[in-house]
Amino acid sequence: MLFSCWILPILVYDKLGKNVFGGPTPTFPLGNIRDMKTVSKKNMKDDSSSSSTISHDIHSTVFPHFSRWQKSHGKVFIYWLGTEPFLYIAEPDFLKKMSSKVQGKFWGKPNVFKHDRKPMFGSGLVMVEGDDWVRHRHVISPAFSPPNMKAMVSLMVEPATKMLRRWTTLINSGKPEIDVERDISTMAGEIIARATFGLSCGNGSQVFEKLKAMQITLFNSNRYVGVPFSRWLFPEKILEAKKLGKEIDQLFMSVIEDHVGKKKKNKCLDEAYLVGYMMEGKRFSGR
Numbered sequence: 001m002l003f004s005c006w007i008l009p010i011l012v013y014d015k016l017g018k019n020v021f022g023g024p025t026p027t028f029p030l031g032n033i034r035d036m037k038t039v040s041k042k043n044m045k046d047d048s049s050s051s052s053t054i055s056h057d058i059h060s061t062v063f064p065h066f067s068r069w070q071k072s073h074g075k076v077f078i079y080w081l082g083t084e085p086f087l088y089i090a091e092p093d094f095l096k097k098m099s100s101k102v103q104g105k106f107w108g109k110p111n112v113f114k115h116d117r118k119p120m121f122g123s124g125l126v127m128v129e130g131d132d133w134v135r136h137r138h139v140i141s142p143a144f145s146p147p148n149m150k151a152m153v154s155l156m157v158e159p160a161t162k163m164l165r166r167w168t169t170l171i172n173s174g175k176p177e178i179d180v181e182r183d184i185s186t187m188a189g190e191i192i193a194r195a196t197f198g199l200s201c202g203n204g205s206q207v208f209e210k211l212k213a214m215q216i217t218l219f220n221s222n223r224y225v226g227v228p229f230s231r232w233l234f235p236e237k238i239l240e241a242k243k244l245g246k247e248i249d250q251l252f253m254s255v256i257e258d259h260v261g262k263k264k265k266n267k268c269l270d271e272a273y274l275v276g277y278m279m280e281g282k283r284f285s286g287r
Helices: 002-018 031-048 058-060 062-071 093-100 111-115 130-144 148-150 153-172 180-197 201-221 235-264 274-285
Strands: 076-081 086-089
Touching: 002 086, 031 062, 058 062, 062 076, 062 086, 076 148, 130 148, 130 274, 148 153, 153 180, 180 201, 201 235
Parallel strands: none
Antiparallel strands: 076 086
């Protein structure tokens, strides 16, 4: 316990410093979480005192701590959540260089996401490392090729058009207020469901709703990400998230089985969608 929670983070901190990775100085056991909260509270007070001023700088508004650290430490730096270091990158050239070819498979993934956030991220591309990362990347890349993305544009345009028409109707009817956040979230969910699972797949919206529920559950269960043993403060939330994860896996399997069944019957899919492209990529990769 002493080694993993105290000595190992110090060794990692020293090694990162020797490799010229700077950043805000962490404190045990919260890392930079206290600084993040302090800056966020100060930013909220400043915003309330100058409510008449409209700012389009979303990054500084939502993540004031990152904006502040970026001014002090540049566009690439290390910050700490508890005893876990995270690399902040706001330099496109650096990111492109380090994620290209075989470089990407050598980047480690945070243990906090592998354990505390496993129900959300699973063992897919976001979390795997090494040769598994290369294999997942090989399978998923064709799905995001320009021709395939262009084929899915209509699936994205229709929900957005429907939302704008609804807003037009509300404005013309004299309704003074529109819940923009709720409507955009609903539209995004419909787009994700359509583009990922296809128009004819009713499970798509179910997956999206369960993912939202899981996100809220995990957030409520552990706001002190990376702090040792903090995940055990709300064990009932952890179990609830795992249950939602299993339900989502079952829905995904039903989508995949539906796709495989259609292909066996030599039937064309109704629409181009992400899961179909990924299944085709996996078939052609031979794995």
